[in-house]
Amino acid sequence: MRSEAGEFIDLARNTAWPLIPRSPEEVICFRNGQAITVGAFLAEAGALAARLPPAGQGVALHAINLCTDRYRMLVGFVAALLRGHVTLLHADPEPGRLLALAGRYPGAYVIADGEQREFPLPAFRLAEGDSAAGEVVAVPEIPVERIVAIGFTSGSTGEPAAHPKPWGALVAAAQAAAERFSLHGSGAAAVTLLATVPPQHMYGFETTIMLPLQAGMAIHAGASFFPSDVLDALAWLPTRRVLVTTPLHLRALLAEGRRPAALEAVISATAPLAASMAEAVERDWQTPMLEIYGATEAGSMASRRTVREADWLPYRGVELREAGVQVPGLGEVALADVLEPSGAGRFRLLGRRSDLVKLGGRRASLADLNRRLLEIEGVEDGVFVAPDDLESNPGARLSAYVVAPGLTAEAVLAALRTRLEPLFLPRPILLVPALPRDRLGKLSRSALAGLRVPATGPA
Amino acid sequence: MSLGSSEPQTVALPSRLTSEELEVARLIVSSLSLEVAAEEIDPEAPLFNQGLGLDSIDALEIALALSKAYDVKLRSDDERNHRIFASLRSLTAHIEKHRAR
Structure with a gap:
C-alpha cells in the first residue's frame, strides 16, 4: 500500500483509502526535541477520539480545531476523523465567530490546546501526557467521498463561503504534491518539513496535516x-529539510x-513570490525555490520553480477549464483567478x-469591505482602496476614504x-468632505488619488 | 512635608515617553508606515488589537526592525512574548535588557 514510488489513488476505482499508509515505527513528527512515531501518534489520536462525542444520528458532527501546536492539530484532526466527524478549518478563537460557526454547524465543538481559555462551545483540550493513555489503533480505510474537512473563504456577502473537502480529493492532492516535490523517503532519506503557515489555512493543512499522513515524512x-x-x-x-512558507x-x-x-527545498504559496526573492533564496541558501499555486476552493493545483519558469505546471490530474479547473475528487471548481494555457501543459495567471x-x-x-464600512452609523460614504503593490509589499495595506462628518478617524x-x-483594517483612514463620484456614482482611482493630501509618507 | 501648603503639587500627567521609548516608537512608526506621530503613542497602551491596532504581519516587521537596529532577536518560544509585546514600554524594556550595542 506504500505509495513510495507511486501507488496513486484512483478515484474512478478506489472507494476508500487508508488513513495513514505508513509503518508504525516511522517518524511523523519532531516535537520538543523528540521524534514521535506513527504508532505513538495513532495511539494518542485514538485516545482523544474516545473522549469525543459519538457521531450524531445520521448527521456528521463538526470539530473546530483551534490547536496552535501543529502536532496537536494533527492529533485532533485524525481523532475527529476516527469518530466520523468533520473538521472545520477555522483558527480564530474569538467567541462571536465561534458562535456564528456553531450556528451554521449545529453540534460543533472545539478542540484546543495552549493557555486556558473559555469557549462558548463544548471544548476538548489536548495537554502534555495524553499520549500515554491510548492503545495502538488499527488503521482504517476512509471512504473517498466522505467530507472530512471544510475550508472557508470570505464570501462577497459577508457570510464565509464553505468549501467541503472529500477524503479522496485531499489524498490525491497530497500524493500529487509528494510526487512533484519528491517528498517520499524513509530512514535517512526521510523529509522533515518545517512550516510557517498555520495548519488551519488550506495551504498549511495540505502541507503539514495531509502530507505526513500520506507521504513518508515528518513535520516539525x-x-x-x-x-x-x-x-x-x-x-x-x-535532513532532508524542507521549509514551507510564504513571501x-x-x-x-x-x-x-x-x-x-x-x-x-523551500516552498512558498499564498501570493506570487518576487523574482528577486526567489533568486536570493537560490543564490544565498543554495536550494531550489519552489512555488505552489492554490486556492482554498480547489486546494493546491500547480507549482513552478520561480527562477526558471514564469508559468505553472499543474499537479497530476488537474486540468484547466473555462472558468476554473478540474480537480481530482472535487470536479470542476470555479476560481477567482483567470488562468490561460501557455503551452506544454502549463498555464499563466492573468x-x-x-x-x-x-x-x-x-x-x-x-x-x-465597503458594505461594512457604510454600515457604521455616521458614515455617509466611503470606499476601500487597495494599493497596486498590496501582494508584493509586506508593508502595504488597504486604505479608506471616508465621508463621516462628526466622526473622527479613530472612531x-x-x-x-x-x-x-x-x-483588512484601513491604514490610513482619510476623512474627506465628499467622494469624487462621477454621474454614474462610480469612482476612479485617479480621482481618488487626487483626494490625498500631499503625502507625508515614510522616508 | 506639609499637607495643604503652597508647595507645587504634582499633577498626574499623561505618561510620557522616555528617550529609549521614543526611539523604539520611531522605529515602529517608520518600519510599519504608521500614520501616527511617534510622540503620540501611549507607552502603556497595547501595541496589538485595541491600542495601535497592529497584527501578526506587523509583528514580523517589528522583529525584523529590532534585529537590524538593536540585534535583538524575538522568539515565539519566549515565555514572556505576550508581555514583551504588551506595550511600547514593555517592548522597550525587553530591548534595553537584550540589546547588543
Whole structure:
C-alpha cells in the first residue's frame, strides 16, 4: 500500500483509502526535541477520539480545531476523523465567530490546546501526557467521498463561503504534491518539513496535516513564526529539510541575513513570490525555490520553480477549464483567478476575476469591505482602496476614504475593528468632505488619488 | 512635608515617553508606515488589537526592525512574548535588557 514510488489513488476505482499508509515505527513528527512515531501518534489520536462525542444520528458532527501546536492539530484532526466527524478549518478563537460557526454547524465543538481559555462551545483540550493513555489503533480505510474537512473563504456577502473537502480529493492532492516535490523517503532519506503557515489555512493543512499522513515524512511542531524560531528549528531538525512558507516570512528570513541549515527545498504559496526573492533564496541558501499555486476552493493545483519558469505546471490530474479547473475528487471548481494555457501543459495567471484582495494569505472582497464600512452609523460614504503593490509589499495595506462628518478617524477605525479581520483594517483612514463620484456614482482611482493630501509618507 | 501648603503639587500627567521609548516608537512608526506621530503613542497602551491596532504581519516587521537596529532577536518560544509585546514600554524594556550595542 506504500505509495513510495507511486501507488496513486484512483478515484474512478478506489472507494476508500487508508488513513495513514505508513509503518508504525516511522517518524511523523519532531516535537520538543523528540521524534514521535506513527504508532505513538495513532495511539494518542485514538485516545482523544474516545473522549469525543459519538457521531450524531445520521448527521456528521463538526470539530473546530483551534490547536496552535501543529502536532496537536494533527492529533485532533485524525481523532475527529476516527469518530466520523468533520473538521472545520477555522483558527480564530474569538467567541462571536465561534458562535456564528456553531450556528451554521449545529453540534460543533472545539478542540484546543495552549493557555486556558473559555469557549462558548463544548471544548476538548489536548495537554502534555495524553499520549500515554491510548492503545495502538488499527488503521482504517476512509471512504473517498466522505467530507472530512471544510475550508472557508470570505464570501462577497459577508457570510464565509464553505468549501467541503472529500477524503479522496485531499489524498490525491497530497500524493500529487509528494510526487512533484519528491517528498517520499524513509530512514535517512526521510523529509522533515518545517512550516510557517498555520495548519488551519488550506495551504498549511495540505502541507503539514495531509502530507505526513500520506507521504513518508515528518513535520516539525513548535514555534516557527519569527525568523529566529525558524532558523533555530531548522538547525535542530534532521535532513532532508524542507521549509514551507510564504513571501512575507521569506522576506523577513532573507533580511535577517543568517543562512539557514542546509535545505532540500523551500516552498512558498499564498501570493506570487518576487523574482528577486526567489533568486536570493537560490543564490544565498543554495536550494531550489519552489512555488505552489492554490486556492482554498480547489486546494493546491500547480507549482513552478520561480527562477526558471514564469508559468505553472499543474499537479497530476488537474486540468484547466473555462472558468476554473478540474480537480481530482472535487470536479470542476470555479476560481477567482483567470488562468490561460501557455503551452506544454502549463498555464499563466492573468489576474483576478473579481474584486478580491489578498493580504497575509487571507482574502476579502472590496465590495464587502465597503458594505461594512457604510454600515457604521455616521458614515455617509466611503470606499476601500487597495494599493497596486498590496501582494508584493509586506508593508502595504488597504486604505479608506471616508465621508463621516462628526466622526473622527479613530472612531471609524474602532467601529471597523468589530466588523473586520484586523489585517483588512484601513491604514490610513482619510476623512474627506465628499467622494469624487462621477454621474454614474462610480469612482476612479485617479480621482481618488487626487483626494490625498500631499503625502507625508515614510522616508 | 506639609499637607495643604503652597508647595507645587504634582499633577498626574499623561505618561510620557522616555528617550529609549521614543526611539523604539520611531522605529515602529517608520518600519510599519504608521500614520501616527511617534510622540503620540501611549507607552502603556497595547501595541496589538485595541491600542495601535497592529497584527501578526506587523509583528514580523517589528522583529525584523529590532534585529537590524538593536540585534535583538524575538522568539515565539519566549515565555514572556505576550508581555514583551504588551506595550511600547514593555517592548522597550525587553530591548534595553537584550540589546547588543
